[in-house]
Amino acid sequence: MLKIHNTLTGRKELFEPLVSGTVRMYVCGVTVYDECHIGHARSAFVFDVVRRYLEHSGFSVTFVKNFTDVDDKIIKRANELGKPWQEITATYIDAYYRDMGRLGIKPATVEPKATEHMAEIIGLVQVLLTKGAAYQVNGDVYFQVERYGSYGRLSKRKLDDMQAGARVEVDERKRHPMDFALWKGAKSGEPAWPSPWGPGRPGWHIECSAMSMKHLGETFDIHGGGADLIFPHHENEIAQSCAATGKEFARYWLHNGFVQINQEKMSKSLGNFFTIREIFEKWRGHWSGESFQNDLLTAEVLRYFLLATHYRSPLDFSDIGLEEARNTLNGFYGLFQRLEESAGKEEQGDVRIQPLLERFGDVFGQAMDDDFNTPVAIAEFQRLRSEVNKLLGIGLSRSARVDALGAFRRFGEVLGLFQLKKWQFNVCLKPVPMTGEAHLRAEAVIVRGSQALTDEEIERQLADRLEARKRKDFAKADAIREALEERGIIIEDRPDGTSRWKR
RNA sequence: GGCGCCGUACCCAAGUGGCUAAGGGAGCAGUCUGCAAAACUGCGAUGCGGCGGUUCGAACCCGCCCGGCGCCUCCA
Numbered sequence: 001m002l003k004i005h006n007t008l009t010g011r012k013e014l015f016e017p018l019v020s021g022t023v024r025m026y027v028c029g030v031t032v033y034d035e036c037h038i039g040h041a042r043s044a045f046v047f048d049v050v051r052r053y054l055e056h057s058g059f060s061v062t063f064v065k066n067f068t069d070v071d072d073k074i075i076k077r078a079n080e081l082g083k084p085w086q087e088i089t090a091t092y093i094d095a096y097y098r099d100m101g102r103l104g105i106k107p108a109t110v111e112p113k114a115t116e117h118m119a120e121i122i123g124l125v126q127v128l129l130t131k132g133a134a135y136q137v138n139g140d141v142y143f144q145v146e147r148y149g150s151y152g153r154l155s156k157r158k159l160d161d162m163q164a165g166a167r168v169e170v171d172e173r174k175r176h177p178m179d180f181a182l183w184k185g186a187k188s189g190e191p192a193w194p195s196p197w198g199p200g201r202p203g204w205h206i207e208c209s210a211m212s213m214k215h216l217g218e219t220f221d222i223h224g225g226g227a228d229l230i231f232p233h234h235e236n237e238i239a240q241s242c243a244a245t246g247k248e249f250a251r252y253w254l255h256n257g258f259v260q261i262n263q264e265k266m267s268k269s270l271g272n273f274f275t276i277r278e279i280f281e282k283w284r285g286h287w288s289g290e291s292f293q294n295d296l297l298t299a300e301v302l303r304y305f306l307l308a309t310h311y312r313s314p315l316d317f318s319d320i321g322l323e324e325a326r327n328t329l330n331g332f333y334g335l336f337q338r339l340e341e342s343a344g345k346e347e348q349g350d351v352r353i354q355p356l357l358e359r360f361g362d363v364f365g366q367a368m369d370d371d372f373n374t375p376v377a378i379a380e381f382q383r384l385r386s387e388v389n390k391l392l393g394i395g396l397s398r399s400a401r402v403d404a405l406g407a408f409r410r411f412g413e414v415l416g417l418f419q420l421k422k423w424q425f426n427v428c429l430k431p432v433p434m435t436g437e438a439h440l441r442a443e444a445v446i447v448r449g450s451q452a453l454t455d456e457e458i459e460r461q462l463a464d465r466l467e468a469r470k471r472k473d474f475a476k477a478d479a480i481r482e483a484l485e486e487r488g489i490i491i492e493d494r495p496d497g498t499s500r501w502k503r
Numbered sequence: 504g505g506c507g508c509c510g511u512a513c514c515c516a517a518g519u520g521g522c523u524a525a526g527g528g529a530g531c532a533g534u535c536u537g538c539a540a541a542a543c544u545g546c547g548a549u550g551c552g553g554c555g556g557u558u559c560g561a562a563c564c565c566g567c568c569c570g571g572c573g574c575c576u577c578c579a
Contacts, residue, residue, distance in 0.1 A: 027579095028579080029579095030579075031577085031578085036579090037579085038579090039578085039579045040579050041579085042579070043579040044579085046579090071577090072577080073577065073578090155506080155507095155574080155575085156506065156507075157505075157506055157507095157574090157575070158505080158506090160505090161504085161505040161506070161575080162505075162506090162575055204577085225579065226578080226579030227508095227573080227574085227579080228573085228574075228577095228578050228579065229578080229579070230574080231506095231574065231575065232575090232576090233578090255579090256579070257508090257573095257579095258572090258573075258579080259579080260572080260573095263509095263571060263572065264571095264572075265572075265573065265578095266579095267578075268578085305515090308515070308516070308527080309515080309516070310516090310517080312508095313508095313509085313516090314508080314509070314572075314573085316515090318515095320514070320515085320528095321514090321515065323528085324514075324515060324527075324528045324529080325515090325527095325528090327527090327528055327529085328527060328528065331527090331528095331541090331542095334541060334542085335541095335542090338541085338542085367517095373517080375516060375517055375526085376516095376517055376518085376525080376526085378516095378526080378527085379516085379517065379525060379526035379527070380525095380526080381526095382526055382527055383525090383526065386526095386542095386543090389541095389542055389543075390542085390543070392542080393542065393543065469537080472537075474537055474538065477537090477538090478537095478538070478539080481538095481539075481540095490540070490541095491539085491540075492539090492540050492541055492542095493536075493538095493539080493540075493541095495535080495536080500541090
């Protein structure tokens with residue numbers, strides 16, 4: 001039984017979708033005026049896992065994630081760069097797909113754009129005007145918050161309380177300071193669409209109401225986004241949607257916590273944010289081998305790191321945190337490699353593998369059912385890793401090993417983890433510094449990695465080393481091992497005298 | 504001024520009224536090994552920011568205090 005923490009009630013609630021067996025969810029995507037940062041990555045990972053787990057649990061999920069592609073910030077950026085605003089949005093939509101692809105985020109079922117829903121948006125504004133929930137001032141249309149009795153329900157604030165500390169210059173034309181724009185009349189040179197109120201563009205909040213209703217219906221199951229969207233964005237969405245339809249809007253509201261840097265919110269004004277692209281560049285030097293693989297490794301480390309903290313908690317982003325995630329993953333992939341080896345016919349551990357895997361399936365489900373508790377789910381993976389390692393020490397047959405590996409792959413897929421074919425051992429112990437001598441050293445490792453040895457060459461070296469060890473020429477054996485290590489190849493000797501290697 | 508969050512071992516991080524406070528990383532010691540590496544075993548919070556209170560019983564509930572943060576304005 002899945003329980004979800006609902007921001008609307010502040011409690012964990014049993015999740016029961018409107019239509020049994022199906023889930024309709026909407027997540028606020030990005031405003032495409034700049035590159036995505038780690039905060040976007042966290043949100044993307046969180047709702048990716050929510051979606052994956054719902055599907056794993058047997059629900060048919062319709063997942064809508066929008067692009068805000070018309071907005072004041074986009075106009076501002078376009079003016080700064082002297083480019084058409086469409087060029088800005090196109091650029092950053094491309095960047096978004098590039099980043100999300102690298103991160104391994106499954107695309108949403110529908111990815112609507114505000115600019116492609118003008119008819120729906122205008123229609124919704126008209127309904128609100130007709131119902132007296134909105135009013136027109138020159139070319140603008142505002143939503144009248146005092147006409148919606150439950151305003152503040154989501155963010156748990158009262159209109160009166162907010163006025164007290166408001167630091168905004170009050171627009172004289174508004175009837176209430178918290179009234180917000182549904183439609184903004186265009187000044188010259190601004191993007192504009194024709195409307196009954198003159199040329200203009202939608203306000204920020206109305207697009208999400210219009211698009212979610214179009215693609216999911218007037219009432220749907222889950223609405224999500226970052227915690228910073230609770231107010232005013234989601235509060236306003238609820239107000240205008242409920243005012244328009246008279247029905248319940250989204251039933252469960254999920255919000256992920258912030259990513260912080262050194263205990264502070266990551267923000268552009270503090271200058272302490274990292275883009276997703278920067279993370280990939282910085283971590284390239286952790287890996288050797290083919291560069292296309294490096295992105296997969298970095299994405300897995302990042303995903304593991306972010307999912308190791310509960311989605312509602314604040315999370316401090318740090319290189320050390322990523323390194324710990326890397327170290328742990330290294331242990332998992334070491335086990336996977338051993339499970340795949342063909343050697344070993346013993347099977348004393350076999351009788352214990354099925355109960356172990358069954359128990360794992362249960363506790364994994366319990367953890368995820370408890371408001372998507374990925375840290376506990378991951379802890380159970382770690383426990384399983386340890387248990388399987390022990391059984392491997394006792395002896396597992398081929399089929400038992402296949403079963404064990406299958407469990408890691410199958411349940412790992414729900415979190416988006418453990419899907420790599422090959423893990424590449426790190427050759428750098430620190431992230432690549434952006435400057436200085438250490439940077440050059442790290443670059444040298446990358447170059448060595450790019451001139452990676454072929455499997456055949458490595459196998460030949462291993463044969464030489466095996467020969468040397470048989471002759472008890474350990475100096476030579478160690479020299480071969482060190483030479484390979486220089487090039488990012490790690491050797492592990494097995495008890496029977498043969499060796500396994502990994503990059 | 505209003506609303507809210509966080510503080511668990513060297514680090515990360517679950518747990519939110521009741522068995523010995525999960526799990527991982529790092530460290531140390533040991534087993535194995537020609538040596539390594541990996542794996543395994545052992546060690547590691549008499550205590551969960553502090554002080555009171557409620558309770559048979561609290562890291563978990565209540566109060567106060569200390570420290571840190573967020574929202575109320577664009578923000579994942």
